[in-house]
Amino acid sequence: xxxxxxxxxxxxxxxxxxxxxxxxxxxxxxxxxxxxxxxxxxxxxxxxxxxxxxxxxxxxxxxxxxxxxxxxxxxxxxxxxxxxxxxxxxxxxxxxxxxxxxxxxxxxxxxxxxxxxxxxxxxxxxxxxxxxxxxxxxxxxxxxxxxxxxxxxxxxxxx
Amino acid sequence: xxxxxxxxxxxxxxxxxxxxxxxxxxxxxxxxxxxxxxxxxxxxxxxxxxxxxxxxxxxxxxxxxxxxxxxxxxxxxxxxxxxxxxxxxxxxxxxxxxxxxxxxxxxxxxxxxxxxxxxxxxxxxxxxx
Amino acid sequence: xxxxxxxxxxxxxxxxxxxxxxxxxxxxxxxxxxxxxxxxxxxxxxxxxxxxxxxxxxxxxxxxxxxxxxxxxxxxxxxxxxxxxxxxxxxxxxxxxxxxxxxxxxxxxxxxxxxxxxxxxxxxxxxxxxxxxxxxxxxxxxxxxxxx
Numbered sequence: 001x002x003x004x005x006x007x008x009x010x011x012x013x014x015x016x017x018x019x020x021x022x023x024x025x026x027x028x029x030x031x032x033x034x035x036x037x038x039x040x041x042x043x044x045x046x047x048x049x050x051x052x053x054x055x056x057x058x059x060x061x062x063x064x065x066x067x068x069x070x071x072x073x074x075x076x077x078x079x080x081x082x083x084x085x086x087x088x089x090x091x092x093x094x095x096x097x098x099x100x101x102x103x104x105x106x107x108x109x110x111x112x113x114x115x116x117x118x119x120x121x122x123x124x125x126x127x128x129x130x131x132x133x134x135x136x137x138x139x140x141x142x143x144x145x146x147x148x149x150x151x152x153x154x155x156x157x158x159x
Numbered sequence: 160x161x162x163x164x165x166x167x168x169x170x171x172x173x174x175x176x177x178x179x180x181x182x183x184x185x186x187x188x189x190x191x192x193x194x195x196x197x198x199x200x201x202x203x204x205x206x207x208x209x210x211x212x213x214x215x216x217x218x219x220x221x222x223x224x225x226x227x228x229x230x231x232x233x234x235x236x237x238x239x240x241x242x243x244x245x246x247x248x249x250x251x252x253x254x255x256x257x258x259x260x261x262x263x264x265x266x267x268x269x270x271x272x273x274x275x276x277x278x279x280x281x282x283x284x285x286x287x288x
Numbered sequence: 289x290x291x292x293x294x295x296x297x298x299x300x301x302x303x304x305x306x307x308x309x310x311x312x313x314x315x316x317x318x319x320x321x322x323x324x325x326x327x328x329x330x331x332x333x334x335x336x337x338x339x340x341x342x343x344x345x346x347x348x349x350x351x352x353x354x355x356x357x358x359x360x361x362x363x364x365x366x367x368x369x370x371x372x373x374x375x376x377x378x379x380x381x382x383x384x385x386x387x388x389x390x391x392x393x394x395x396x397x398x399x400x401x402x403x404x405x406x407x408x409x410x411x412x413x414x415x416x417x418x419x420x421x422x423x424x425x426x427x428x429x430x431x432x433x434x435x436x
Contacts, residue, residue: 049312052425108303109312115270116310120362124183125272169401170378172360172371179362217381217401246385250394267382268308 005030005045008064012042012076016143023137025093027107029066029114029130030138031073032090034145035082041142044073048106049113066113074121088126089118090147090158092138095131107131127158161189162282163207167200167214167226168244173267177213177244180271186278197221201229204236211281216245216256224259231260240281244269289435290418293391297344297433298420300387305422305429308382309356309375313422313429320423322349325414327428329353330373331405332380336388338397341436344387345405345413346380349427377402387433 005011005022013020022030022045034041044063051058051065063069077087094111111130118125127147129136134151141147147158164181166174178191192207194200196218203209212230216223223243230236240262247253253264263277298316305311331347348356350372357367357375380402388397413419413432422429 105302105306108306112306112310112312115307116359119271119310120359122183122362124275125270128272170374170381172357172374172378175361217399219401246382246399248385248389248394249396251396267385268304 010044010063013142014040018142020140025136026097029093029110032140035086037086038081040080049109091128161187162210165192165209165212167194169218180274184275197226212241227259310359315423320421330376332377334384334402335400339395344384345432347430352427355426
């Protein structure tokens with residue numbers, strides 16, 4: 001079954017038949033994590049790096065922000081049996097999109113907050129396709145842990 | 160096989176970051192050795208078995224380029240791979256490092272994944288589980 | 289010319305603070321300058337020589353320098369002052385190296401080893417009209433780049 005993750009959303013699955021997808025990653029980040037031993041995976045699509053700009057929103061929409069969404073994603077897969085040492089971690093997005101010109105390089109900051117949290121928590125990125133200016137769609141196949149992205153007619157296998 | 164790694168940089172923070180990064184790659188590590196400059200690095204190399212060296216370029220006492228040149232003049236040290244981690248961006252100077260015998264150069268700022276990729280290229284793939 | 293150098297430096301510094309220190313500049317400009325000239329900051333200097341000679345000074349509010357050291361080390365507990373000083377020097381090093389490449393491309397320029405700056409030099413830099421000021425959550429940042 002295809003599960004779609006929208007902006008500021010997150011989805012977990014243990015169903016091997018599922019493919020989780022998130023579309024239109026511009027400056028946003030799509031983060032796909034998968035444990036091939038526990039057979040669980042999840043995908044997060046966050047928009048902004050820091051929740052301090054709107055603490056009320058953080059409570060209602062924790063997946064809107066990297067600093068609240070990323071721990072939520074990891075905690076959720078851990079609840080379903082995943083182990084940190086088994087996880088593959090794939091990051092996509094963080095592009096420099098012109099309509100965000102009012103903000104301080106949101107794409108780069110979205111990447112930076114993910115890197116900060118990974119560095120602090122001892123997590124290595126398995127594969128990434130970030131930066132630049134192209135929009136991306138990220139896929140995670142739960143049964144195999146494979147990830148790939150599309151941008152226009154181009155498909156790139158990540159793991 | 161577990162590797163012995165020498166990290167050479169006058170910044171303690173950078174030495175810590177590199178060793179932490181290498182630990183995160185799950186490369187089997189026997190020991191980490193550290194040095195603040197080329198002279199201290201040569202002391203370690205002449206005393207201990209080292210499989211790979213990560214070195215900064217600009218350091219007091221002896222810089223990274225002179226460290227590499229000294230290693231290449233020493234029979235027991237000439238084959239140890241040296242990775243330079245530097246803020247240097249001038250292509251002539253980076254070429255000079257490769258000509259002197261550096262296996263690869265990484266520019267600062269570096270990501271942990273870049274360090275992992277370089278180690279994989281130099282030492283081969285290891286079982287990270 | 290100074291305006292151009294400052295523009296390049298602001299862009300490079302912002303990026304390096306994000307990538308290395310995981311610090312986001314909330315604002316850039318003279319309005320970020322602290323009111324109090326007794327600003328508690330740690331500084332570092334890097335000289336460059338070659339086809340172009342110059343100096344770069346970086347000052348970080350002390351609490352910010354400590355937090356940057358914490359971030360770089362992925363440490364949980366507060367770090368000693370020596371590590372904060374090391375962090376300022378290394379940030380100056382990395383910012384300078386990337387600035388030189390951006391501003392002068394492949395020019396033959398040697399970067400010297402960064403040195404800590406005595407706080408006696410802060411007052412002069414604090415009042416320098418060519419200073420680039422940033423604000424962040426943990427404090428202010430001042431950068432000066434001068435060609436000789």
